[in-house]
Amino acid sequence: MARLVMKFGGTSVANVERIRNVARHVKREVDAGYSVAVVVSAMSGKTNELVGWCKDAAALHDQREYDAVVASGEQVTAGLLAIALQNIGIAARSWQGWQVPILTSDAHGSARIQTIDGVQLLSGFERGEVAVIAGFQGIHQPSGRITTLGRGGSDTSAVAVAAAIEADRCDIYTDVDGVYTTDPRVVPKARRMERISFEEMLEMASLGAKVLQVRSVEVAMVHGVRTYVRSSFDDPADPKSGTLICKEEDIVEAQVVTGIAFSRDEAQITLRGVADKPGVAAAVFVPLAEAGVNVDMIVQVASEDTMTDMTFTVPAAEYERCVAILEKARPAIGYAALTGAKDVAKVSAIGIGMRSHAGVAARAFKALADKGVNIRAITTSEIKFSVLIDAAYTELAVRTLHSLYGLDAA
Amino acid sequence: MARLVMKFGGTSVANVERIRNVARHVKREVDAGYSVAVVVSAMSGKTNELVGWCKDAAALHDQREYDAVVASGEQVTAGLLAIALQNIGIAARSWQGWQVPILTSDAHGSARIQTIDGVQLLSGFERGEVAVIAGFQGIHQPSGRITTLGRGGSDTSAVAVAAAIEADRCDIYTDVDGVYTTDPRVVPKARRMERISFEEMLEMASLGAKVLQVRSVEVAMVHGVRTYVRSSFDDPADPKSGTLICKEEDIVEAQVVTGIAFSRDEAQITLRGVADKPGVAAAVFVPLAEAGVNVDMIVQVASEDTMTDMTFTVPAAEYERCVAILEKARPAIGYAALTGAKDVAKVSAIGIGMRSHAGVAARAFKALADKGVNIRAITTSEIKFSVLIDAAYTELAVRTLHSLYGLDAA
Numbered sequence: 001m002a003r004l005v006m007k008f009g010g011t012s013v014a015n016v017e018r019i020r021n022v023a024r025h026v027k028r029e030v031d032a033g034y035s036v037a038v039v040v041s042a043m044s045g046k047t048n049e050l051v052g053w054c055k056d057a058a059a060l061h062d063q064r065e066y067d068a069v070v071a072s073g074e075q076v077t078a079g080l081l082a083i084a085l086q087n088i089g090i091a092a093r094s095w096q097g098w099q100v101p102i103l104t105s106d107a108h109g110s111a112r113i114q115t116i117d118g119v120q121l122l123s124g125f126e127r128g129e130v131a132v133i134a135g136f137q138g139i140h141q142p143s144g145r146i147t148t149l150g151r152g153g154s155d156t157s158a159v160a161v162a163a164a165i166e167a168d169r170c171d172i173y174t175d176v177d178g179v180y181t182t183d184p185r186v187v188p189k190a191r192r193m194e195r196i197s198f199e200e201m202l203e204m205a206s207l208g209a210k211v212l213q214v215r216s217v218e219v220a221m222v223h224g225v226r227t228y229v230r231s232s233f234d235d236p237a238d239p240k241s242g243t244l245i246c247k248e249e250d251i252v253e254a255q256v257v258t259g260i261a262f263s264r265d266e267a268q269i270t271l272r273g274v275a276d277k278p279g280v281a282a283a284v285f286v287p288l289a290e291a292g293v294n295v296d297m298i299v300q301v302a303s304e305d306t307m308t309d310m311t312f313t314v315p316a317a318e319y320e321r322c323v324a325i326l327e328k329a330r331p332a333i334g335y336a337a338l339t340g341a342k343d344v345a346k347v348s349a350i351g352i353g354m355r356s357h358a359g360v361a362a363r364a365f366k367a368l369a370d371k372g373v374n375i376r377a378i379t380t381s382e383i384k385f386s387v388l389i390d391a392a393y394t395e396l397a398v399r400t401l402h403s404l405y406g407l408d409a410a
Numbered sequence: 411m412a413r414l415v416m417k418f419g420g421t422s423v424a425n426v427e428r429i430r431n432v433a434r435h436v437k438r439e440v441d442a443g444y445s446v447a448v449v450v451s452a453m454s455g456k457t458n459e460l461v462g463w464c465k466d467a468a469a470l471h472d473q474r475e476y477d478a479v480v481a482s483g484e485q486v487t488a489g490l491l492a493i494a495l496q497n498i499g500i501a502a503r504s505w506q507g508w509q510v511p512i513l514t515s516d517a518h519g520s521a522r523i524q525t526i527d528g529v530q531l532l533s534g535f536e537r538g539e540v541a542v543i544a545g546f547q548g549i550h551q552p553s554g555r556i557t558t559l560g561r562g563g564s565d566t567s568a569v570a571v572a573a574a575i576e577a578d579r580c581d582i583y584t585d586v587d588g589v590y591t592t593d594p595r596v597v598p599k600a601r602r603m604e605r606i607s608f609e610e611m612l613e614m615a616s617l618g619a620k621v622l623q624v625r626s627v628e629v630a631m632v633h634g635v636r637t638y639v640r641s642s643f644d645d646p647a648d649p650k651s652g653t654l655i656c657k658e659e660d661i662v663e664a665q666v667v668t669g670i671a672f673s674r675d676e677a678q679i680t681l682r683g684v685a686d687k688p689g690v691a692a693a694v695f696v697p698l699a700e701a702g703v704n705v706d707m708i709v710q711v712a713s714e715d716t717m718t719d720m721t722f723t724v725p726a727a728e729y730e731r732c733v734a735i736l737e738k739a740r741p742a743i744g745y746a747a748l749t750g751a752k753d754v755a756k757v758s759a760i761g762i763g764m765r766s767h768a769g770v771a772a773r774a775f776k777a778l779a780d781k782g783v784n785i786r787a788i789t790t791s792e793i794k795f796s797v798l799i800d801a802a803y804t805e806l807a808v809r810t811l812h813s814l815y816g817l818d819a820a
Contacts, residue, residue, distance in 0.1 A: 054489075056427075057490045058497035064503070068506070069490060078478070080464065080475075
């Protein structure tokens, strides 16, 4: 029988009534002939409650104990959904990460899945059982300690389980009905995409679209897991369409630009009067990397013969810390002045069609200039380009690009 | 180093602040040189919440899934206490039942501990670690499913761990400061006992004293685990005395009567005009046993030559169900009439001294008669006797017996 993984997030399992609704979604797929593995998150709010208790117990807490505490949330949902499924006549059993087992690294709090042994799950399928798997968690061996994958890890659990049991598809049920060309709250004319390629989705997720965790898309791309984003709020008897994330070759009509992403959690730092010589970039970025800062959008512009300006972005929450680090490193770097801005935003256009179309970005620069949007920095890659602008122009820029590339709904 | 087990119940770990207080109790014993294993319950209210969700998910729920859900409560407390201990400089790690492992039967929801492998816990002691163990739970093999021991099971977990690691003592921290000669709410002159024998404590617990679970006392008695009941609400730096439950030979001055227990959760059933012949008792009690009813205090009085009256008690909550069963079985039993009463109470006096003193119970019957308390039924055993009386006389009877046997505080 064909195999299906279904994943339900926190709002989809927020209380027992919603868990019973999830059971009806599962029943539909079982009735359609699928062998089903369901991956569940903790009931919404539960993880925050557990994290809060850990923080109250000690500001600096042992991540191994944090994991033991926090993993309990998914365990509860898995058991309750198994009960709800049995109640409507569907054989089911719950699986905790250590029971499957889902083996992970020992990076407690943000562990990476290493291998998933699907043998017991497949035996369950042979007995006609739905496997209800606690997402977000695993076990490290030989320590035997429970691990968690970090926030949003249940998406990754689901895709990895789908890869392990060679599922036909991994359905991610969420509180939106698919992936949109951009955030519909900003652009009312945004359209739900029928399909998007793994590469595009990876860029969309990395660049601020929050519908899927970046890591889950990476795992899906590596293992070729067809991933379907859809709404858990649909009528279980008559669900609507979502967005299929699939291989590029499965997309018949590739568009030049597929979607517009944006992020307001950016801060810009510019170092003026930096010597344009080897080793300077290392002097700037090594201390930031050692402090765990994720640097993005690095741009270097020659301003004088031997001097240059260096601009880059960091997460807005890290801005003050980065400034302190760079001031401390000033003797080693040797810059003339440090300027920065926290009220900036990054707007990006993504599309696999860019590979074969020249001048895609250039059209954007002109359109934005026409609207009076000042571009502070630009970065490009094979299938996307990003511009850094004043945060106040975010919506205007997103709408402008959305129209420019023909993404507005009719 | 000497080993100690400390057990903290739900009210002792009701919130993070109280868990931090528990950590201070543990620190005191570590500082005193003990290798410590701590057994914890779920935060008070949590188990009820989890049980409620299971019931909401399905009235008739799979006990295996119920166990997976409900066991999460103790898991959370164990992790939080490990964090709180580390925060005050005590090395600690949490252990879930399956990690120890604590192997149990597969009677999900009321499993029995079979063996506890103490090897890993002892290795932890050698590393100077406190072991924080989730009580109430275990694992069944080879199924690999989580089990729970039933309500109050954490006491049993603690005593069983103490036996497995050959602890010097098992300290049960609770919301009272020991075992009293009777319920102080009924008899203000009730006294805390310094010591009580396993046998007496087993009777006290069986007969209504709620300070310890009956099964934990059984396990303590079988393995000779010195069990100390004490208060978790004491100042951790200056704790008060509790009650030591120990072998009879460790009690220097055995009293004739040690304590008075009582239970209001009783109902009386009397079958009148039953044939006084073999097989009748079986006709009465087999159907009740098959229905899972715990019958107590069976008394049979010959009223005519070949006829007899049969009186026994059942839990008050089971009364209506028992009457229905007995009416259905009336043709097989052949009784003339069934009478019953729910407003009855059982009052018991317990003491190992009864073995060597004649007439202990007779004094009680006279004292109760003098106060006008009508005795409906009497049962005796080697170290206790019980009387069934009208519930309205419970307090009067308890106080009368408490005074009679010299238990009142000066």
